[in-house]
Amino acid sequence: MDYAKSFFMDISVLRLGHRLPRDERISTHVALVARAFGASSIAYTGQHDAGLEDSVRKICGNWGGKVSIEYVKSHTSFIRKAKADGYCVVHLTMYGLPLQQKAPELRKRDKILVVVGSEHVPGEVYQMADFNISVTNQPHSEVAALAITLDRLTDGRELLPPEAGGFDFGGKLRIVPAERGKTVVNQ
């Protein structure tokens, strides 16, 4: 495992077309997966949702980490700016090229913006993306697609304890893994 490399990968996630109440929970799952799997910032388009932002901030308050969340009006200007800032734009779509085929190439990048769609993704996203990437070519879930993508980009770093190269969230709440039941330490 190449910890040094994954340590320096700057991962940002853009969730497209958030709608209320329909996407309330799915977008929250997208955001929490982004955080737990190593992203440092989350942006979303569609409807502004203070509840979504609060959820993410509450999780960071309790469980640590410094992931930011911001609402953006235009995905095109956001993606254009990310590209100008040196981000490699990876759009997840079941129609794209297989993740396993492109992962070695993507892992060489220092800055990646992962774009996660909702029901209808505007055509220009496919054009603006540096890579259109599929996590299987079967219909399933943008939450799962994001998790598997970040898992592959960081060499499964989300599963490692901090002392083995995993993310150190440094939250006031911390779980002590247990065979049965729940053990939470409040520091």
Added chain:
Amino acid sequence: MDYAKSFFMDISVLRLGHRLPRDERISTHVALVARAFGASSIAYTGQHDAGLEDSVRKICGNWGGKVSIEYVKSHTSFIRKAKADGYCVVHLTMYGLPLQQKAPELRKRDKILVVVGSEHVPGEVYQMADFNISVTNQPHSEVAALAITLDRLTDGRELLPPEAGGFDFGGKLRIVPAERGKTVVNQ
């Protein structure tokens, strides 16, 4: 990769405590991930939801695969019967032992029932499970936890094409992976 082994692993998924309308989409994502990542059957408790079952059947009708979905009233009798039938019961919970620690042991089993909770998981599930397993000890998503678990149990088989040991869904719709846009073959 140990294709022969994963080929013979019988994977079943039990989703606990489905509530309408709150869990409508999350449970659908759980079910579609189960299908795309190799499960052969899905069961759920909580509220009966014909829409959830229809979604899964529609996906199978178009995209293939033979995953079944059934509503069960009692998770305790379902889990008890699964254990009697030789299933190893793996309950996913952020409080459990790390997936990466237990995966080698789980991969030796032929029949696995993955139990996926919702907001409140009854205490007896922790007791009845053969393994309480965490996919990171951070709060994120049961959809992502299921995806990463099935990915590790099957050696990433969901990402492989059928000719390399991947699942062959044999659906009437099939995607031809493309650099841009959407290419779907209707057979």
